[in-house]
Amino acid sequence: MYAENNNVDKVKKVMGDVKASWWEDGMVEIISGIVFIVVAGLLSVMEFVSNEKLQAVLGVVCVSVMVALAVLARWFKRQLKEKYVWPKTGYSKPGIGKKPSLLYILSFEFLVLYVGLILYIFLKFKTTNQIPVGIASFYLVSTKSNWFFAGFIGFFIFFVYFAVYLASGLKRFLLTGLLALGSGGVCAFFSGNESMIAITIMVTIGIYSLFTGIPRFLISRRGSQDE
């Protein structure tokens, strides 16, 4: 009787559905969309700066902003969920705690910039071909390495979406990741500028996220249960 019922599988399914419900009110998509468009805006500002050293500094600032937004996004999303989605759908706390401290954010910033700097130093002196210069360009020096840069940004976004959307299913993850890589690749084909590639990917993913998140948010606000 117990083997036929297999309560364990049913329990695991319920637990999975409950965890996934955290992602179904559109908040993740809306915040992600805003983050990507803000970063695209920062990269666009960099385009108007002709001084290469200033561009490099702005590149570091851009990475720092991305890291800070990513760290704060989880906390911010929860605040928005509490304010705008509850009590229509009922509220659950998934275990995300208080607002990340400044030290926590700075630790991530340091880690990302440190890894980038090490990579740059190692690869710059190891070889002079386009690929390592392409990696370094994202952090410090502006250069032309279209295909690889597009791939790097695309892979980063792909990885972020893999982590964030794991609970939502493979379909959404593949769609978003491939959209990022595809838009970057198309831009790389037509454009010689790696910033344009990054901006194109960010804007594409940002708009897609908002387009999927806003309707979901509006549906969740209408409520899913009888009063």
Added chain:
Amino acid sequence: MSKKIIYGRIGNIDKLIHEPSRLLIASILSGVKEADFNFLLSHSKLSKGNLSVHLSKLEKAGYVNANKRFINKMPNTVYNLTKEGRKAFDSYLKNMEGIIRKKKEK
């Protein structure tokens, strides 16, 4: 594994959690840190009365903790699995997995 051991495991199953509605409630609460009544209602699809009764039983047994509060002057009750509740739930799952595995091996 002998039938005696399988039956022994079956005998050890927590009857309070084994009841389908309460198992569902425990499953939902195990997936989150805490959840309010409306969340449990929308995910369990139980009626309000049914849910209240089962939550009371779990609370009486010390498996669930209820925290009543007001948010914007609206009453809101939030539930979470206690330490004993999580332990009992994990133990239940372990027991069930053991029984199913041994039955499959036979």
